[in-house]
Amino acid sequence: MKTSRLGAWISIGFGAIYFVLPLIATVEFSLRMRRGAYSFDAYASVFSEAQFRETFGYSMLMALLTIVFGMLLVVPTAYWVRLRLPQIRPIVEFITLLPLVIPAIVIVFGYLRMYNSSSILPLTGSTTGTNILLVLSYITLSLPYMYRAVDTAMRAIDVRTLTEAAESLGAGWATILFKCIFPNVMSGVLSGAFITLAIVMGEFTMAALLNRPAFGPYLQLVGANRAYEPSALAVIAFSITWLSMGLLQLVSRFHKAAPAKS
Amino acid sequence: MAFLELANLKKSFGNTQVVHDFNMQIEKGEFISFLGPSGCGKTTVLRMIAGFETPSAGRIAIGGKEQNNLKPNKRNIGMVFQAYALFPNMTVHDNVAFGLKVAGTQATEIDARVKDMLGLIKLDHLADRYPYQLSGGQQQRVALARALAVRPQVLLLDEPLSALDAKIRVSLREEIRAIQQKLGITTVFVTHDQEEALSISDRIVVMNAGRADQIGTPFEIYNTPATRFVASFVGTLNMIEAKVVDPSANRIQIGDQGVTLKQSVAAFKAGDTVSLALRPEAGSLAESAPCDTKLTGQVVSAHFLGSVIRTRMNVGGNVISFDMFNSPGVTPPAAGETVTLRFMAADLLVIRD
Numbered sequence: 139m140k141t142s143r144l145g146a147w148i149s150i151g152f153g154a155i156y157f158v159l160p161l162i163a164t165v166e167f168s169l170r171m172r173r174g175a176y177s178f179d180a181y182a183s184v185f186s187e188a189q190f191r192e193t194f195g196y197s198m199l200m201a202l203l204t205i206v207f208g209m210l211l212v213v214p215t216a217y218w219v220r221l222r223l224p225q226i227r228p229i230v231e232f233i234t235l236l237p238l239v240i241p242a243i244v245i246v247f248g249y250l251r252m253y254n255s256s257s258i259l260p261l262t263g264s265t266t267g268t269n270i271l272l273v274l275s276y277i278t279l280s281l282p283y284m285y286r287a288v289d290t291a292m293r294a295i296d297v298r299t300l301t302e303a304a305e306s307l308g309a310g311w312a313t314i315l316f317k318c319i320f321p322n323v324m325s326g327v328l329s330g331a332f333i334t335l336a337i338v339m340g341e342f343t344m345a346a347l348l349n350r351p352a353f354g355p356y357l358q359l360v361g362a363n364r365a366y367e368p369s370a371l372a373v374i375a376f377s378i379t380w381l382s383m384g385l386l387q388l389v390s391r392f393h394k395a396a397p398a399k400s
Numbered sequence: 401m402a403f404l405e406l407a408n409l410k411k412s413f414g415n416t417q418v419v420h421d422f423n424m425q426i427e428k429g430e431f432i433s434f435l436g437p438s439g440c441g442k443t444t445v446l447r448m449i450a451g452f453e454t455p456s457a458g459r460i461a462i463g464g465k466e467q468n469n470l471k472p473n474k475r476n477i478g479m480v481f482q483a484y485a486l487f488p489n490m491t492v493h494d495n496v497a498f499g500l501k502v503a504g505t506q507a508t509e510i511d512a513r514v515k516d517m518l519g520l521i522k523l524d525h526l527a528d529r530y531p532y533q534l535s536g537g538q539q540q541r542v543a544l545a546r547a548l549a550v551r552p553q554v555l556l557l558d559e560p561l562s563a564l565d566a567k568i569r570v571s572l573r574e575e576i577r578a579i580q581q582k583l584g585i586t587t588v589f590v591t592h593d594q595e596e597a598l599s600i601s602d603r604i605v606v607m608n609a610g611r612a613d614q615i616g617t618p619f620e621i622y623n624t625p626a627t628r629f630v631a632s633f634v635g636t637l638n639m640i641e642a643k644v645v646d647p648s649a650n651r652i653q654i655g656d657q658g659v660t661l662k663q664s665v666a667a668f669k670a671g672d673t674v675s676l677a678l679r680p681e682a683g684s685l686a687e688s689a690p691c692d693t694k695l696t697g698q699v700v701s702a703h704f705l706g707s708v709i710r711t712r713m714n715v716g717g718n719v720i721s722f723d724m725f726n727s728p729g730v731t732p733p734a735a736g737e738t739v740t741l742r743f744m745a746a747d748l749l750v751i752r753d
Contacts, residue, residue, distance in 0.1 A: 295488065296483055296485065299481050299483050299485040300485055300487065302450075302452055302472070302479070302481070302485070303479065303481060303485035303486075303487075303543075303546075304487075304498070305451075305452075305471075305472040305473045306450060306472055306473070306475075306477055306478065306479040306547070306556075307473075307478075307498055307499030307502060307546070307547075307550060308473045308474075308476070308499055308502045308503055308550065309473055309498075309499075309502045310473060313502060317487075317498075318487050318489075321489035322487070322488050322489050324489075
């Protein structure tokens with residue numbers, strides 16, 4: 139074996155230990171709730187808790203709404219920028235990157251200041267309003283990933299020519315967007331959706347400061363008060379993320395198998 | 401009144417004017433080709449007809465109805481693009497049916513029309529395939545069927561053969577022409593390939609720097625090019641500089657050899673320089689060749705091109721190429737040899753700049 143290859147294997151080994159060992163330890167610890175034997179007691183305890191089901195369901199719903207409304211914002215924007223306003227693309231890319239450089243806590247304090255109960259738009263004055271604000275804040279957080287995923291998918295198709303072809307056949311804007319463009323950027327939409335799901339399910343700052351019963355604050359609460367259940371919850375959270383990533387891989391592989399040639 | 405009228409069309413992008421005062425009248429059922437090099441404005445004119453570009457000035461009318469203020473989706477114009485532009489998420493059937501569905505046509509009518517169209521392009525057996533499962537030629541035929549399915553008033557073809565290989569290009573252009581003649585649809589075809597334009601058009605518009613240099617039948621364009629640009633762009637042509645000797649008698653001089661032209665040079669003065677054009681196939685070295693004009697010069701080179709031998713000769717500083725058909729009895733002239741080129745004076749054309 140060549141020295142360079144041996145070095146590569148050693149690097150991979152160290153990397154694997156760095157990532158995998160803590161995970162194995164967490165899984166192992168989550169199974170040790172019953173004294174002297176491995177069991178799924180911690181998982182059973184987590185799943186039997188009403189608060190788990192409520193917060194998990196709430197975050198799932200928020201993630202779904204974030205994906206739907208986020209895509210309704212991102213797809214037409216990316217489409218319009220590619221078709222009509224390519225000169226403002228750097229500006230839009232810069233704006234979509236802002237949530238990566240502005241801490242979530244700064245964004246949420248901004249929201250609280252802008253939309254508190256004594257403002258012109260008092261979203262935090264009601265539960266529904268706060269839920270709407272939370273979805274909007276999740277859309278902001280997932281914007282860098284959603285926009286890039288959709289924009290990359292649009293780069294793979296000739297948006298301008300497809301639009302003109304549809305127009306010459308009599309189609310209006312809604313038909314073009316939903317029948318000709320949207321289905322052809324579905325791989326990007328799904329990639330963005332899975333990343334958004336992973337982000338929203340583990341998000342803490344926004345939900346905690348807006349005082350909503352989301353999964354992130356629940357994870358923190360359990361982690362502060364219990365021993366084995368936090369490990370079980372961490373494994374569940376990891377599983378959700380991995381499932382999302384796995385689905386993302388499946389979608390991109392499916393897309394490669396059927397390339398969108400125009 | 402012409403079916404498709406383009407009157408004083410102008411188009412500018414910023415400070416750059418890409419189309420200058422373009423005028424054209426196209427009759428119903430005509431097949432017109434816009435021929436020119438890249439950047440000459442041919443695609444811009446096509447896109448203005450389709451509604452994808454707004455004219456800076458001028459008028460576009462189809463069947464007497466002004467189109468300038470109509471959106472592309474209200475013009476009932478079929479368009480075929482260079483990049484095929486089939487919808488990747490739809491099957492061949494759904495692609496062809498798209499325009500009909502948008503128009504709210506009944507399902508039974510859609511199925512019948514799609515079947516007709518796929519029969520027309522001989523791809524009815526591929527109705528369930530997706531675009532990525534088709535070859536380039538098949539995709540372009542589907543794009544043609546899709547454009548024709550909505551029974552457009554005018555069919556626009558924007559370099560539809562450019563992305564295909566040479567053999568497919570020839571067969572598909574013949575297929576396009578046959579379908580166009582069968583349906584009698586008014587068609588505008590954009591190309592930079594002179595052979596394509598010459599072979600399938602009723603008339604050709606040769607475009608140069610945003611202007612129509614010449615509009616005419618393929619025969620007229622090839623045999624009597626109106627400008628130096630048309631002469632040099634369409635086919636191979638010898639450009640010969642000559643001196644006017646006697647304008648009233650159409651006498652000119654090439655080097656030190658006098659020639660009487662059939663075309664008038666009355667607009668010139670004695671001593672003026674005039675540009676003449678001569679096709680390589682118009683001249684012959686054979687003594688038996690029918691001719692009324694001769695030029696003598698020295699052979700510069702002779703190239704064997706398979707079916708023909710192209711010889712270049714120097715006549716008073718002008719290098720003139722001419723073609724001889726290859727046959728076992730023909731011996732190419734050697735470089736430096738003095739030869740006499742025989743041709744008809746009518747083939748020597750006066751070219752304006």
